[in-house]
Structure formats: C-alpha cells, structure tokens
Amino acid sequence: MPIRLFDTLSRTEKELRPAAPGTPFGMYCCGPTVYGPAHIGNFRTFLIQDTLRRALELDGLAVKHVRNLTDVDDKTIRSSMKEGVSLKAFTDKWTAKFHADCDALNMQRPAVEPSAVEHIPHQIRMIEKLVARGHAYVAADGSVYFKVCTCHDYGKLAHIDRSKLQTQNENSAGAANAADEYDRESVADFALWKAWKPEDGPNKWDSPWGPGRPGWHIECSAMSIEYLGETFDLHGGGVDLCFPHHENEIAQSECATGKKDFSRHWFHSEHLMVDGAKMSKSLGNLYTLDDLKAKGASPMAVRYALISGHYRTQLNFTLKSLEDAASALEKIERAAERLLAKAGLEKADFLPPAVHEKNTAWGSYLPAWEALQNDLNVPAALGKVFSALPNANRPELSPADARADLSGLAKILFALGIRLFTTEKKAEEIPSDVAGLGARRWAAKQAKDFAGADALRLELEKLGWKSLDRKDGYSLVRL
Numbered sequence: 001m002p003i004r005l006f007d008t009l010s011r012t013e014k015e016l017r018p019a020a021p022g023t024p025f026g027m028y029c030c031g032p033t034v035y036g037p038a039h040i041g042n043f044r045t046f047l048i049q050d051t052l053r054r055a056l057e058l059d060g061l062a063v064k065h066v067r068n069l070t071d072v073d074d075k076t077i078r079s080s081m082k083e084g085v086s087l088k089a090f091t092d093k094w095t096a097k098f099h100a101d102c103d104a105l106n107m108q109r110p111a112v113e114p115s116a117v118e119h120i121p122h123q124i125r126m127i128e129k130l131v132a133r134g135h136a137y138v139a140a141d142g143s144v145y146f147k148v149c150t151c152h153d154y155g156k157l158a159h160i161d162r163s164k165l166q167t168q169n170e171n172s173a174g175a176a177n178a179a180d181e182y183d184r185e186s187v188a189d190f191a192l193w194k195a196w197k198p199e200d201g202p203n204k205w206d207s208p209w210g211p212g213r214p215g216w217h218i219e220c221s222a223m224s225i226e227y228l229g230e231t232f233d234l235h236g237g238g239v240d241l242c243f244p245h246h247e248n249e250i251a252q253s254e255c256a257t258g259k260k261d262f263s264r265h266w267f268h269s270e271h272l273m274v275d276g277a278k279m280s281k282s283l284g285n286l287y288t289l290d291d292l293k294a295k296g297a298s299p300m301a302v303r304y305a306l307i308s309g310h311y312r313t314q315l316n317f318t319l320k321s322l323e324d325a326a327s328a329l330e331k332i333e334r335a336a337e338r339l340l341a342k343a344g345l346e347k348a349d350f351l352p353p354a355v356h357e358k359n360t361a362w363g364s365y366l367p368a369w370e371a372l373q374n375d376l377n378v379p380a381a382l383g384k385v386f387s388a389l390p391n392a393n394r395p396e397l398s399p400a401d402a403r404a405d406l407s408g409l410a411k412i413l414f415a416l417g418i419r420l421f422t423t424e425k426k427a428e429e430i431p432s433d434v435a436g437l438g439a440r441r442w443a444a445k446q447a448k449d450f451a452g453a454d455a456l457r458l459e460l461e462k463l464g465w466k467s468l469d470r471k472d473g474y475s476l477v478r479l
C-alpha cells in the first residue's frame with residue numbers, strides 16, 4: 001500500500017508515486033536562508049520532510065531530494081555587510097552551521113543542495129523567457145516584475161480569490177511595499193529581478209536589464225526545474241511559504257514552461273508554537289539547537305519532540321516536551337535491549353546501515369508503519385510503537401519472534417529518523433567530599449607520597465568510592 005499524503009493544492013489525500021514508474025520520486029523542499037542559526041521552527045519543517053523521505057524510501061521508492069540554500073537576499077546581504085565580510089564567507093559559515101545541526105538531528109543530506117548565487121544564469125534565463133512570453137515587464141530602474149494578471153489561475157494553491165487580491169494588498173502591507181517599488185504596475189506583481197541599489201554594496205550581478213540580483217521566488221523555480229524537470233512529484237515547505245512564495249513559484253514556473261502541474265503534490269507543515277505562543281526574539285522563546293543542547297537536551301530528544309505532533313496541526317513545544325521525549329527514547333531503548341537479549345543479538349546488530357533492507361518482517365510493529373503510511377501520522381505511529389513495546393517482556397517470546405520485532409522496530413525508527421543508543425549515560429554526580437578526597441589522593445600520588453595516597457584511598461573506600469587512575473588523570477567510580 002503506497003503512502004497517502006494530503007495535498008494542499010487539491011485539498012485531498014493522494015498516493016505518493018513517481019510520475020513515471022521506475023524513475024526516482026522528485027522532491028523539492030525550500031531550504032534555509034543562511035544568515036544565522038536555524039531555529040527549531042525551521043527544523044520542525046525540515047525534520048518532517050526528512051521523515052517523509054525516509055518513509056518513502058522504506059516504502060521502496062528511490063527519492064531524489066533537492067533542497068536549496070538561499071544565500072542572496074536582503075538579510076544575507078545586510079548581515080554580511082554589517083560584519084564586514086564577503087557574502088560568500090558569511091553564507092558559507094552559516095551553511096556549515098546548518099549542516100552540523102542537520103547531522104546532529106540525523107537528517108539525511110539532500111541529493112542536491114543548490115545555492116541561489118551559483119544559479120544566477122539559470123534564473124536570468126527563466127526571467128528572459130517570462131519577459132518574452134509577456135508574463136513579465138521591465139521597470140524604469142531595471143527591476144523586472146511578474147505580471148500577475150497574465151496568469152489566469154493565480155491563487156489556485158492558496159485558494160485566493162483574485163478579485164480580492166488587489167484590495168487585500170492595498171489595505172495591508174501591499175500599500176507600504178508599493179511605496180518602495182513604485183514602478184510596479186500592480187501591487188500584486190512581484191519582483192523577479194531587483195535592480196542594484198547602493199545599500200547592496202558589492203553584491204550585484206550583470207543581467208540583460210543591468211546590474212542587480214534575483215528576487216527570492218525565482219530561485220526555487222529555476223533550481224527545482226534544473227534538477228527535477230519542468231514537472232516533478234512533490235514540493236514541500238512550511239505553511240507560511242504557501243502564500244505568496246509557492247503561489248508565485250507556480251505562476252512563474254507554469255508561465256515560463258507552458259506546462260501545468262509544476263509540482264504534482266504540495267506538502268505543507270504547520271507552525272511550531274513555543275510555550276503556547278508564536279516564536280519571537282522579543283519573547284525569548286526562539287530556540288536554536290545549541291540553546292536546547294545547553295539545557296542538557298540530546299539532539300535525538302529534540303528530533304523526537306519536533307516530529308511528535310501531526311504535521312498538519314500546530315505543535316506546542318515546551319521544555320517539558322523535551323523531557324518527555326528523552327524518557328520515551330529511554331523506554332524504547334530498554335525494550336530494544338530486552339528484544340536483543342532474547343534474540344541473542346548485540347546492540348551493534350540493531351544499528352544502521354540500512355537495517356530495513358535486510359529484513360522484511362514487521363513483527364508487532366506493522367500497525368505503526370500503517371499509521372505512518374496514512375498521511376504521515378507520526379503521533380499515531382508513536383502510539384502504536386508504545387502499544388507494541390510490552391511484547392518484549394513476554395516470557396514466552398521466542399528468539400524468532402524477538403528478531404521479527406527487532407526488525408519491525410528498527411524499520412519504523414529508521415522512518416522516524418530516531419537512532420537508539422546514541423546518548424552517553426550522564427556521569428553520576430560525585431559528592432563534593434568524595435571529589436575533594438579524590439583530588440587530594442591524586443595530588444599525593446603525583447608528589448610520590450604513597451603512604452598519604454593510600455590513606456586517602458581508604459577514606460574514599462569508606463564512602464563507597466574508588467579512583468581509577470590513568471597516566472594523565474583519574475576518574476572516581478562507585479565501588
């Protein structure tokens with residue numbers, strides 16, 4: 001049974017299969033703007049996309065996952081100039097940080113991760129096509145705008161009534177934007193190419209319309225088509241990207257290629273709330289992965305907490321949800337250990353690579369997989385995992401059944417991107433008197449006062465501790 005997933009465009013659940021059998025499933029996801037560390041709201045979306053990709057792979061599909069890097073826009077340009085470094089040096093630094101966080105969260109790297117700066121000719125070619133076909137016009141300052149009124153089904157993704165679009169924009173932020181971009185013929189029109197302004201500093205590229213840089217929307221259209229073709233299988237992003245970003249991507253792509261179905265499926269994940277509120281710097285609830293690690297959370301617990309809500313509902317993240325995630329992971333580890341013991345296997349047998357390719361058995365974990373296949377319902381899948389875990393305690397469980405359960409558990413955890421046995425057990429807290437005795441004993445031994453060191457050893461033993469000495473130091477452990 002193929003995975004079924006809700007599609008924002010048709011508002012129905014659809015089966016996920018590549019357009020042509022035997023070809024990879026083409027999946028494009030809007031990536032990060034690399035101007036600072038990503039926050040957990042960004043990661044919720046990226047983790048859900050990673051979970052979908054893993055589920056598709058477990059379902060037997062080859063997935064071609066493309067995720068872009070937005071490395072030229074107002075934020076990257078302004079921040080790099082403020083730091084006095086080149087745009088490239090600045091965005092390289094934050095790209096490396098993003099990769100490190102993704103690796104810690106056990107996210108699979110995309111097959112292609114195109115940078116907007118490295119694809120400026122692709123974007124220019126697409127804009128030229130749009131101008132030639134009458135879907136775009138050049139303003140007096142050399143900026144190029146998409147002419148929304150030439151796209152007859154504009155609004156189909158976000159289900160926006162086009163007659164109301166103008167009024168909406170004029171009544172809200174549109175009016176303010178119009179003051180900046182006075183060359184636009186209509187407030188609904190959006191920039192494909194932005195003419196160079198002095199505040200852009202050295203960041204400009206040549207184009208048929210003069211120096212400037214591409215608008216944001218065009219990069220995703222140009223790069224998705226470059227790597228996945230003019231129509232592809234699935235496009236993903238956070239719900240905040242649905243309008244206008246994805247609506248604009250559809251308009252400019254379909255008008256440039258003349259083909260409908262730019263993406264056959266649209267996959268949007270809902271917002272992350274923190275402590276019941278929208279994340280914002282002023283509320284102090286905008287967490288990065290490093291912030292949570294500093295509070296003692298393991299990246300695996302962060303992953304668990306961020307994927308544990310259904311992707312189509314808002315998830316309220318709290319520090320308590322991290323503790324719950326850590327204890328859930330421990331329960332799964334304990335059950336896995338019991339299954340391993342019953343099956344006569346080692347922890348190493350449970351770990352990747354490609355545990356799902358070795359064994360087709362699901363044991364008690366088939367209901368968890370079925371829940372995941374049904375609109376990527378992670379909370380239901382986790383519920384089924386927890387219903388299946390007690391099976392590990394059954395005295396009559398045979399080694400063969402234990403192996404089947406291990407195979408099923410390993411596969412569902414692969415799909416969820418959860419690795420077991422990764423967190424080091426926290427070192428036991430050492431009482432201060434014990435720590436003091438340990439330090440004095442080590443100092444005495446270093447000073448070759450062996451009688452003194454021996455006396456301190458006995459004192460430590462009375463308190464139930466002993467010192468394990470190495471060449472370069474010692475550790476204190478319970479007797």
Ligand SMILES: [Zn+2]
Pocket residue numbers: 029030031220245
């Ligand atoms: Zn995008």
